[in-house]
Amino acid sequence: MSDTTPLLQLRGVNKSFGVVHVLHDVDLAIYPGQVTALVGDNGAGKSTLVKAIAGIYPADTGDYLFEGEKVSVHGPKDAAALGIEIVYQDLALCDNLDIVENMFLGRESKNGIVLDESTMEAKAREALKSLSVRTVKSVRQSVSSLSGGQRQTVAIAKSVLWNSKVVLLDEPTAALGVAQTRQVLDLVRRLADSGVGVLLISHNLTDVFEVADRITALYLGRVAADVATKDVTSRQVVELITTGTSSDLDVAPRPSTTV
Amino acid sequence: MADIISDAEQAGFANDLTQSNTLGDSVKAYVQRVRGGDMGALPSIAGLVVLFIVFGLANDRFLSNLNMANLATQAGSIIILAMALVPVLLLGDIDLSAGVAGSTGAAVMGLLIVDHGQGWAVAVVAGLLTGTVIGIVTGVLVAKLGIPSFVVTLAFFLGLQGVLLKLIGEGGSVRIDQPVISGIANTNMSVLAGWIAAVVIIVVFAALRLLQHRRKVAQNLQHQPLAVVIVQIVAMAVVLLGITLILNQNRSVNPNFPIEGIPYVIPLVVVLLIAWTFALGRTTWGRHVYAVGGNAEAARRAGINVDRIRISVFMMCTTMAVVSGIVLASYGGKVSTASGGGNTLLYAVGAAVIGGTSLFGGKGKASNAVVGGLVIATIANGLGLLAQASWINYVVTGGVLLLAATVDAISRRRRSATGL
Ligand SMILES: Nc1ncnc2c1ncn2[C@@H]1O[C@H](COP(=O)(O)OP(=O)(O)OP(=O)(O)O)[C@@H](O)[C@H]1O
Numbered sequence: 089m090s091d092t093t094p095l096l097q098l099r100g101v102n103k104s105f106g107v108v109h110v111l112h113d114v115d116l117a118i119y120p121g122q123v124t125a126l127v128g129d130n131g132a133g134k135s136t137l138v139k140a141i142a143g144i145y146p147a148d149t150g151d152y153l154f155e156g157e158k159v160s161v162h163g164p165k166d167a168a169a170l171g172i173e174i175v176y177q178d179l180a181l182c183d184n185l186d187i188v189e190n191m192f193l194g195r196e197s198k199n200g201i202v203l204d205e206s207t208m209e210a211k212a213r214e215a216l217k218s219l220s221v222r223t224v225k226s227v228r229q230s231v232s233s234l235s236g237g238q239r240q241t242v243a244i245a246k247s248v249l250w251n252s253k254v255v256l257l258d259e260p261t262a263a264l265g266v267a268q269t270r271q272v273l274d275l276v277r278r279l280a281d282s283g284v285g286v287l288l289i290s291h292n293l294t295d296v297f298e299v300a301d302r303i304t305a306l307y308l309g310r311v312a313a314d315v316a317t318k319d320v321t322s323r324q325v326v327e328l329i330t331t332g333t334s335s336d337l338d339v340a341p342r343p344s345t346t347v
Numbered sequence: 348m349a350d351i352i353s354d355a356e357q358a359g360f361a362n363d364l365t366q367s368n369t370l371g372d373s374v375k376a377y378v379q380r381v382r383g384g385d386m387g388a389l390p391s392i393a394g395l396v397v398l399f400i401v402f403g404l405a406n407d408r409f410l411s412n413l414n415m416a417n418l419a420t421q422a423g424s425i426i427i428l429a430m431a432l433v434p435v436l437l438l439g440d441i442d443l444s445a446g447v448a449g450s451t452g453a454a455v456m457g458l459l460i461v462d463h464g465q466g467w468a469v470a471v472v473a474g475l476l477t478g479t480v481i482g483i484v485t486g487v488l489v490a491k492l493g494i495p496s497f498v499v500t501l502a503f504f505l506g507l508q509g510v511l512l513k514l515i516g517e518g519g520s521v522r523i524d525q526p527v528i529s530g531i532a533n534t535n536m537s538v539l540a541g542w543i544a545a546v547v548i549i550v551v552f553a554a555l556r557l558l559q560h561r562r563k564v565a566q567n568l569q570h571q572p573l574a575v576v577i578v579q580i581v582a583m584a585v586v587l588l589g590i591t592l593i594l595n596q597n598r599s600v601n602p603n604f605p606i607e608g609i610p611y612v613i614p615l616v617v618v619l620l621i622a623w624t625f626a627l628g629r630t631t632w633g634r635h636v637y638a639v640g641g642n643a644e645a646a647r648r649a650g651i652n653v654d655r656i657r658i659s660v661f662m663m664c665t666t667m668a669v670v671s672g673i674v675l676a677s678y679g680g681k682v683s684t685a686s687g688g689g690n691t692l693l694y695a696v697g698a699a700v701i702g703g704t705s706l707f708g709g710k711g712k713a714s715n716a717v718v719g720g721l722v723i724a725t726i727a728n729g730l731g732l733l734a735q736a737s738w739i740n741y742v743v744t745g746g747v748l749l750l751a752a753t754v755d756a757i758s759r760r761r762r763s764a765t766g767l
């Protein structure tokens with residue numbers, strides 16, 4: 089894998105909230121066409137890492153590279169402009185707006201100064217159509233009336249809508265039932281197969297082993313390991329998550345900064 | 348990217364409904380929404396009808412043409428102030444100082460005309476700018492420092508009453524007799540102009556709605572059944588023509604001096620209503636106001652500058668509040684040190700909430716202010732005619748505000764239960 093350039097790469101990222109040092113020299117790489125799983129215990133800093141990438145809590149120090157180029161991301165707009173779409177753990181949808189309005193929030197189509205509702209509705213329907221949601225009656229339905237899985241689908245559909253290059257999903261299946269988890273995982277795989285770089289955060293190792301090509305384990309804000317899925321067993325990953333090391337893992341516990 | 352999904356899976360949104368098929372279905376859907384807690388303007392319209400019946404039976408002068416015109420003029424400043432407050436309420440904030448700020452702007456305008464011999468246009472612009480500045484300062488304090496809007500605007504409510512005292516002088520007042528300003532509340536459109544304006548508005552409204560409907564059908568977008576669109580147009584035409592008909596009657600008690608025509612304050616309200624509805628419903632700014640009110644964090648993550656939206660909303664609110672202050676001054680013929688204080692603001696908040704704007708943010712429309720403002724003005728007007736002691740007026744208005752807030756809170760709970 090090291091011969092392709094990562095779509096998105098972080099090097100030596102640190103992030104503190106006041107005196108709480110949450111991320112320590114974190115390295116992360118997301119490759120095109122691959123699903124990278126980010127695993128770690130509660131509070132390991134996974135969501136914080138995602139928010140650093142999104143520009144919501146920009147990192148204190150460290151490099152942010154997109155397609156090999158150093159970039160600076162200071163806000164959600166910068167990340168969106170690069171083609172990074174994020175599906176947040178705590179769903180970032182506005183309950184009082186409908187599906188179309190949510191999918192275009194912050195990036196509305198306009199005719200002059202007037203919102204171009206027709207274009208937005210048609211594009212949103214197009215994007216959603218491709219995700220085979222059977223239970224939603226209308227794209228003009230208020231988001232508050234959707235189930236957890238449907239909301240998740242709307243959030244993921246944004247990445248289809250905006251033709252994103254990198255999609256970060258923070259525990260997208262945590263609140264979902266069996267069938268909807270299946271759908272989301274299939275979707276994650278298909279996104280990657282179409283060339284998108286996907287980062288999947290999940291506590292469910294079965295899911296991780298099913299869809300991920302690489303696994304990055306965070307332990308107390310440090311990268312414990314960055315390995316190919318086929319090189320590790322579930323038991324080893326559990327060890328990495330809970331203790332930060334794995335005795336019989338024949339990869340370097342800390343990968344070098346140059347991937 | 349749609350090609351990453353195989354055809355067999357395109358089941359879901361491919362057949363989502365783009366219209367509820369018949370008028371009956373739409374009515375059913377509406378009833379369901381109301382039962383689910385999404386009441387909108389329904390309680391206030393029902394309330395208005397009840398109030399008209401009660402006051403009409405209690406006092407035969409209530410439904411007279413003269414009183415109807417009077418009521419419309421009284422409602423004007425309340426409606427405009429309520430409209431100003433709607434975007435602030437949409438954010439889940441409150442502006443307690445809007446009434447006083449409006450009168451401060453009106454005082455600046457009055458003083459420029461009376462003491463400095465300025466033309467009315469310059470004076471009005473200066474008055475509006477006074478409001479803009481107050482709004483920006485309020486907005487910055489709320490958005491950047493994070494002080495609750497309740498506290499900031501309460502401070503302004505007190506502080507600006509002091510400013511008003513200083514501007515006008517203890518116990519004094521600024522006379523408003525400039526013909527244009529005074530004319531807003533005290534003169535009427537000619538009968539012919541009134542009819543023309545009403546018909547033009549109806550025709551334009553109907554054309555826009557029908558064109559929009561045809562476009563949506565043609566592009567296979569979500570749309571209402573044609574019957575619903577037609578019902579809306581007809582209802583709108585009936586109301587507008589009815590109002591025009593009543594106000595175009597001679598309402599003078601003196602047969603030698605006929606008074607007829609639509610008071611100018613009504614077209615002013617209509618213009619502001621159209622502008623405000625457009626800004627909130629059809630522009631990015633409006634969409635972002637709803638988004639921030641619905642979920643500020645989601646809005647921030649979507650790249651919306653939440654602080655800027657909040658500041659702009661306070662700025663627009665106070666600027667518009669000055670318009671209301673000017674209408675109030677026009678109606679009363681003066682700006683006094685007490686103008687805009689007292690219950691002015693609570694009337695306006697009550698109007699917006701009664702009309703269906705939620706105090707919890709994220710839900711409301713400019714048109715809510717119109718219906719709610721009419722309810723409040725009707726109560727004040729009707730009780731006034733019945734020559735009730737003013738304490739009753741206070742108690743009843745307070746009760747109605749409380750009732751509206753209760754309806755708001757309960758329907759919010761039901762909405763979250765039914766997921767509407
Ligand atoms: N805004 C914040 N201010 C202060 N501390 C924060 C903030 N956000 C996160 N933290 C802290 O950072 C640490 C990592 O949190 P984070 O949400 O990234 O964990 P996580 O790996 O996503 O956990 P989970 O699996 O439970 O979602 C926690 O100790 C948390 O308390």
Ligand SMILES: [Mg+2]
Binds near residue numbers: 135177
């Ligand atoms: Mg998390």
